[in-house]
Amino acid sequence: MTHEFTAQQFRQVLGQYPTGVVVVTATIPGAPPAALTIGSFSSVSLDPPLVAFYPGKDSSTWPKIQAQGRFCINVLGADQEALCRAFATKGADKFAGVAWHPAPSGAPIINGAVAWIDCEMEDVLTLGDHYLVVGHVTALETESQDLPLLFFRGGYGRFLPSSLAASESSLAEFLPVVEAVRAELESVARDCGSECNLAAQIRDEFVVLAGAGAQASPRGKRPTRVGRRLPYLAPIGAPLAAWGDPADLDRWVSPVSDASVDGLERWQDTLDVIRRRGYVIGRGDTPYAAMENAIDERTGRGADPALLSALVEVRKTMLDQPSIGSSDDKYDVRSLTVPIFLPAGRVVQMGLYGLQADMSSDTLRRCVRRLLQASWRCTESLGGEMPAGFPLPGTDQH
Ligand SMILES: Cc1cc2nc3c(=O)[nH]c(=O)nc-3n(C[C@H](O)[C@H](O)[C@H](O)COP(=O)(O)O)c2cc1C
Structure with missing residues (x-):
């Protein structure tokens, strides 16, 4: 040479x-x-x-x-x-x-x-x-x-994103929580016939920590959502926003809101309803499917434009929390989530995903009760405290 x-x-x-x-x-x-x-x-x-x-x-x-x-x-x-x-x-x-x-x-x-x-x-x-x-x-x-x-x-x-390295240690602190709620996750997934996940806010991300029943979803088999990291932005993680640190609320709402339609004030009203009822309903097949697609197709982290516009559509349906009415009503429910309270005021969320379309109000009510029961049970076993006025399962504040 x-x-x-x-x-x-x-x-x-x-x-x-x-x-x-x-x-x-x-x-x-x-x-x-x-x-x-x-x-x-x-x-x-x-x-x-x-x-x-x-x-x-x-x-x-x-x-x-x-x-x-x-x-x-x-x-x-x-x-x-x-x-x-x-x-x-x-x-x-x-x-x-x-x-x-x-x-x-x-x-x-x-x-x-x-x-x-x-x-x-x-x-x-x-x-x-x-x-x-x-x-x-x-x-x-x-x-x-x-x-x-x-x-x-x-x-x-193998690939290890640099910003992930720091949050790996924050993930580790949730491992005992995962361990403590695993049996309940599985049982809720079985009782409600759908995927049941546990998720937390870790800094500016919403992280799916554990799951059960991903194959049982009536909306068809899909890979597990466990390990997913999404930006912690409305409406993702609504139970965390409702019962978590109020200082985080502005950040949760602002980056994607059109203040005149779905700004902080509008969300405060919805979060009040959510706190009174104890659970969050996500509805609407089309916007949810668009959000799932945007999530699946993400190649990076953070909030890319496709995800942001999908979130805007889903949050519109979320801002309007339906009350569960007569037994003839049908609900196109995509997600149903409740908080679990950990010691020191921290909150994680448990939720059902991929639920059947056209849910009857009886089925929806049954799933809500089962999740509220799980919320009480898990909070107790983790040594957390339910906030005053949090509904007992079966008291039906729908
Ligand atoms: C990690 C790795 C990357 C490789 N990349 C190439 C490559 O880009 N081009 C190439 O000709 N050989 C590459 N090789 C070597 C070939 O795989 C190897 O020379 C070839 O399989 C030899 O067998 P053959 O005579 O059956 O082709 C790579 C090997 C390894 C372990």
Whole structure:
């Protein structure tokens, strides 16, 4: 080489740049599937949808994949380091003992991969001792919310957001709470036939700490919400706002409010109703679905515009807390939440999500009673104190 640096330096310096790890796979007629580990993968273009990676000229696997004209990119999970190594080993029977299922192209999707991207070959260029392969994306899916595997300075690891590091310790203080309410969470989920979660405010975030019954939701199976972190903004965490630190209220309402319609004053009235009743009802299929989508599609943290506008729609329905009327009435309830009081004036919330549409008032009343009962039980077992006037289950202040 005629450069002012050695190959070792080149590798060492470029090793300062972290990458994810994918396995590129293809089925080969009459032979086992072919695959190789790739760190040089990246997204290229949305319109048309293109991705790219750089296989080495010395790869014996790449020519086999190239000959098929299509391949599937598998994004490995943080606990798939062994697979990453296996698919980087020359000459080995790479798929021995590896469970997979076919992508639409037929190429293997490795079980446990976080995401997959099915491609047709768009272009292959020669660049030095590597090829640049451009794939045209034909199908893609996120398979799990697990963290991806990362490669950095020759070692493997997983993603840890810097601001999360500080709040991990705040999460730990809730572990005894989770432990104490777990049985009740499960029992409420069973009794009400829907997902039941425990959530808390941690600084400026609303964090789902634990859950039960995610698979039982009448609105269809969905991945658990446990671990979700959302900005603590109205209407998310209304029971926390109603019974939590009043000094936080302004911050909870302001960033998304149109003061003339749903400012602090309007919320104060609603929170009064909520405090009197002991529970919060979230309604409305369409705005809730939009909010769930905005949450699912978030790639960052904090309050992005899509989430903010979805919140505005949901808060409109929340500001108007319905009273539970005659037995003929139907309620399109999406969430039902109550507070749990911890010692030292702290509050967490328990809530049912994914409830059936068209709930009868009897069913709704039964779920409210069950949640109020859980609130009393959990508060007692955690050594907290119910505020004066908090309704007893069955006193029906609806
Ligand atoms: C974390 C990691 C990232 C890798 N990234 C690439 C890459 O971007 N391009 C490449 O050609 N090889 C890469 N490799 C090496 C190939 O996986 C390996 O050379 C290949 O599988 C060799 O086997 P083959 O002859 O069957 O192709 C990587 C290996 C590891 C462990």
